[in-house]
Amino acid sequence: MNYEIFETKEQVLADNDLAARQNRASLQERGCFLINLMGSPGAGKTTLLLQLIAALGKRYRIGVMEADVDSDVDAKTVSEAGAKVIQLHTGGLCHMDADMTRRGMERLGLDGLDVVILENIGNLVCPAEFDVGADLRLMLLSVPEGDDKPLKYPLMFTVSDVLAVTKMDAAPVFDFDLDALTARVRALNPKMQIFPTTAKDPESFAPLFAWLTEKIEEVRAQ
Amino acid sequence: MNYEIFETKEQVLADNDLAARQNRASLQERGCFLINLMGSPGAGKTTLLLQLIAALGKRYRIGVMEADVDSDVDAKTVSEAGAKVIQLHTGGLCHMDADMTRRGMERLGLDGLDVVILENIGNLVCPAEFDVGADLRLMLLSVPEGDDKPLKYPLMFTVSDVLAVTKMDAAPVFDFDLDALTARVRALNPKMQIFPTTAKDPESFAPLFAWLTEKIEEVRAQ
Numbered sequence: 001m002n003y004e005i006f007e008t009k010e011q012v013l014a015d016n017d018l019a020a021r022q023n024r025a026s027l028q029e030r031g032c033f034l035i036n037l038m039g040s041p042g043a044g045k046t047t048l049l050l051q052l053i054a055a056l057g058k059r060y061r062i063g064v065m066e067a068d069v070d071s072d073v074d075a076k077t078v079s080e081a082g083a084k085v086i087q088l089h090t091g092g093l094c095h096m097d098a099d100m101t102r103r104g105m106e107r108l109g110l111d112g113l114d115v116v117i118l119e120n121i122g123n124l125v126c127p128a129e130f131d132v133g134a135d136l137r138l139m140l141l142s143v144p145e146g147d148d149k150p151l152k153y154p155l156m157f158t159v160s161d162v163l164a165v166t167k168m169d170a171a172p173v174f175d176f177d178l179d180a181l182t183a184r185v186r187a188l189n190p191k192m193q194i195f196p197t198t199a200k201d202p203e204s205f206a207p208l209f210a211w212l213t214e215k216i217e218e219v220r221a222q
Numbered sequence: 223m224n225y226e227i228f229e230t231k232e233q234v235l236a237d238n239d240l241a242a243r244q245n246r247a248s249l250q251e252r253g254c255f256l257i258n259l260m261g262s263p264g265a266g267k268t269t270l271l272l273q274l275i276a277a278l279g280k281r282y283r284i285g286v287m288e289a290d291v292d293s294d295v296d297a298k299t300v301s302e303a304g305a306k307v308i309q310l311h312t313g314g315l316c317h318m319d320a321d322m323t324r325r326g327m328e329r330l331g332l333d334g335l336d337v338v339i340l341e342n343i344g345n346l347v348c349p350a351e352f353d354v355g356a357d358l359r360l361m362l363l364s365v366p367e368g369d370d371k372p373l374k375y376p377l378m379f380t381v382s383d384v385l386a387v388t389k390m391d392a393a394p395v396f397d398f399d400l401d402a403l404t405a406r407v408r409a410l411n412p413k414m415q416i417f418p419t420t421a422k423d424p425e426s427f428a429p430l431f432a433w434l435t436e437k438i439e440e441v442r443a444q
Contacts, residue, residue, distance in 0.1 A: 002301055002307075003297045003298070003301045003306075003307040003308060003309060004308050004309070004329060005297070005308075005309040005311060006308055006309065006310050006311065006325070006326060006329045007311045007313065008289075008310045008311065008312050008313075008315075008318075008322045008325060008326065009311060009312050009313030009315055010313075011322075011325055012315065012322065067230075075225045075227075076225070079224055079225045084225075085224075085225040086225060086226050086227075086228055087225060087226070087227040087228065088228050088230050089227060089228065089229045089230065089231065090230050090231050091229065091230075091231030091232075093230075093231055093234065094316070096230075100230045100233075100234065103228070103230060103233055104228060104230065107226060107228045
């Protein structure tokens with residue numbers, strides 16, 4: 001073979017990892033906890049975000065970076081719920097990387113914020129590749145997407161810390177098998193926390209939010 | 223509205239444009255001419271490249287950066303045709319940007335090369351957004367893709383300098399109207415050079431290659 005193969009992606013990801021580490025250091029310095037919220041379009045990211053702001057907004061000052069290009073209304077909705085919000089228009093780019101996240105945080109302004117949530121682009125592929133420097137990766141899978149998704153998008157399930165299964169009320173309609181999903185997820189990521197939820201019962205989010213609060217307090221105590 | 227909208231893409235593209243200008247300066251310094259070759263998967267990029275190496279390889283020392291992730295065989299084929307080749311594995315990333323192009327050129331090594339061709343990822347969307355610092359953008363449209371494509375992918379037709387219409391022998395089968403295509407392209411980009419070609423008749427590439435040689439000489443004379 002008289003030609004070289006150069007893995008450009010590795011270099012891109014190495015640069016991104018460096019920027020992500022810088023984000024993490026700068027967040028830690030300010031005592032600010034960053035959550036990278038990921039999931040397909042329509043998985044319920046904004047709904048979960050509104051529940052989260054309602055539940056944790058009394059205890060923490062919450063900032064939100066809305067990078068979901070599909071929804072112009074999300075920033076408005078989230079702002080009305082009482083969070084400090086910035087809308088990030090990625091203009092068709094399929095994920096947020098660490099550098100774009102840093103710029104977003106600078107424009108949002110971290111001063112006075114305890115928790116910042118990045119609502120990533122609705123996509124189970126590219127966002128999984130790019131560490132943005134978050135303290136926690138929260139992914140959503142909605143029941144209509146199917147319990148086989150860990151087989152199709154293994155990286156997202158591997159890199160995430162916690163999985164909220166949304167729209168659980170629709171499980172019978174879609175023959176959704178939570179045990180089968182759990183087994184598939186655990187095969188990829190034995191440490192993944194899994195929380196079934198449904199917007200029809202806001203109380204169903206309580207165990208997830210209790211677990212999140214614990215994680216936030218752990219990092220803030222450091 | 224109590225939230226800001228931040229166009230992250232503009233900043234990404236501004237950074238890219240700066241890197242592209244640096245590439246252009248560094249190529250000019252070395253007397254090296256860079257062609258950004260773009261088109262859909264299967265449009266005939268590698269076939270055109272082989273014809274180009276055969277036609278221009280006597281006059282110029284040619285280097286090729288193969289960024290088409292779909293084809294592992296392209297680098298081998300092109301290398302056997304006598305060009306200096308590097309295979310760039312973007313690992314699913316949908317375009318080459320200026321920074322990745324710079325790294326590719328560094329790994330390829332520009333010393334002793336007169337012309338470098340970047341075979342971009344097979345995609346009519348994202349590669350159009352990212353200036354890689356090329357002296358010339360050569361795009362391919364194959365007849366089976368249809369003469370309506372300027373309506374669907376206007377940016378690619380707007381930013382390119384020259385269009386090779388490939389597989390012209392199949393025009394009757396696909397009801398392909400070259401005049402209609404030309405009118406649609408000119409509406410977007412009045413300066414676009416358009417060359418109908420077919421691999422069934424290698425001579426059909428001669429007018430394109432004569433025009434390319436003229437452009438290369440213009441830049442080298444500067």
